[in-house]
Amino acid sequence: MDKYLLFTPGPVNVAETLRKAISKKDICHREPDFDVLLASIEHKLLSLFQIRNRDRYRAVVITGSGTAANEAVLSSVVGRGSILILSNGEFGERLYKTSLLHNKRTHLIDVPWGSVIDLAQLDAFLASHKIDVVAMAHHETCSGMLNPLAEVGTLAKAHGAIFVVDGVSSVGAEHVDMETCNIAFCTGSSSKAIGSYPGLSFVIGRKKQFNRLASHKAKTTYLNLATFYDFLRTSSQTPNTPAVPLFFALEQALSNILREGVNNRFARIRVRADQLREGMRKLNLDFLIAEKDMCSVLTTVRVPASVTVRDVRERLREKSIIIYEGKGCFAGKVFQVGNIGELSREDIWFFLASLKDVLLTLQAEAADLVAPIRRANTNLVMLEPQKAALAKARI
Incomplete structure (x- = not known):
């Protein structure tokens, strides 16, 4: 074969239309051409999520893998509050380790890899602790487990917490209903189920939650989500130099999905x-x-x-x-x-x-x-008593 078949959760084999898109003419990211490109990507992302009240949501795009989007959220949305991470695998653990770097009040409910999230345990924890943010990986890639969005979102809302979802390996393959599931922010990646090249990620969130980020002290420079949102809101731009060819490819991948339905x-x-x-x-x-x-x-x-x-x-x-x-x-x-x-x-x-x-x-x-197979022509070696018995039999 002239190519590898990538039977993996990402990166993936991309469509030929993306190979053409990534080779489009060079543009400057501070020109109107890029403004139009970013606006198109945002529009298509909101369509992918099938968001009904589109005027209440925005989508920022980050040059970086899905982990970059997750770190942007975890370092930006908690402020001085407390966050609870739900973990039943490798990527729940990664969320926890990332949050610990940025948030002193990071809590964890940890169950064995491949186990179902215990909703009763979550309910009891939220009832006995003041939690501002609940975060969870939707698809725990290490096991293939799909974690429950609606149930966790309902519990978070009932206890006065916002719900943050790592959708890096599920978005594009599974429906993420941000409105029904009370999700404040959801992250995603270009290189998995969306079917584009690695190197871009995004955060979709409610406008009112984005607006609240300005009151939090910045904990990072490159991944400060408030800065990304401010550039998007005021100038349809990114705060740092983006990987423009990857934006062309992502826009094409989203177009392919919407064309298919x-x-x-x-x-x-x-x-x-x-x-x-x-x-x-x-x-x-x-x-x-x-x-x-x-x-x-x-x-x-x-x-x-x-x-x-x-x-x-x-x-x-x-x-x-x-x-x-x-x-x-x-x-x-x-x-x-x-x-x-x-x-x-x-x-x-x-x-x-x-x-x-x-x-x-x-x-x-x-x-x-x-049990090694003996070859058919193997020579047998007779012991001396066997030779004597055979000679006697011939007499």
Whole structure:
């Protein structure tokens, strides 16, 4: 094959239209051309989120990965208040570590990786602590768990807290209803389910919450969310030099989604996930978590006992297929198969056929190591008593 097939949660294979978009003519980011480009991206982001009261929301775009958007939020929205992080995996832990750097009053509800968030525990904690902000990763990529937005948002609102969501690996594949779920700010990334190149992230938030940021003391320079919003509001600009070619690509990726239809896009990604899961079940593979709890972005698969994750990954790479290995407590136990980006039905079939071939080959090799197959022409060596017995029998 002349390219890698990226069966990962990001980065992804991009559409040909994005390859053309990223090569558009050079423009200066302080000219009207960029103002128009940024306004177009903001309009399309609000459409992607299917926001009904559009005049109440704005979207800022940051040159930096999804982690940059998360840090911009966590360093900007808490002020002198307190924040509670909900964690059931690697990216919940990252939110907690990031918040600790910027906010002295950072609290944590931590459950084992791959476990469901305990809503009763959350309710009890909010009832007994003064919390101003609740933050959570929507899709916990390390396990594939999709965490509950509506339930957490309702509890946060009931206890007087605003709700912040890390949507980096879910936005573009799962509906995030900011209005119904009482979400004040949601982050996202260009390079995952939206299907563009890495390097851009964004924060969508309520105007009234953006306006409140000005009263908080800045804790960073580059990632001060109040500054981003002020430049957007007053001049349709970014405070720092943006990666302009990536903005062209993001605008094109969003155009592709809106042309297809947001709900159609979500459905197509879900169908891909279902096809992969059905195919892997037929290979007698088990999944880490229940399918009802999975995001449509990826599937986390338990590796069979007779093979190693590293071998599966390396053999698939030889066939130009890239997958993820498990991390943390899942290292060596699972591999992850993404289904976003430009992957066709034929690519899905090729992956499943390749995975079957790799597993059968590795299992056969493992069996040979346990019980080596003797070659048919092996010479047998007779012991002396055996030779004597054979000679006597011939007499």
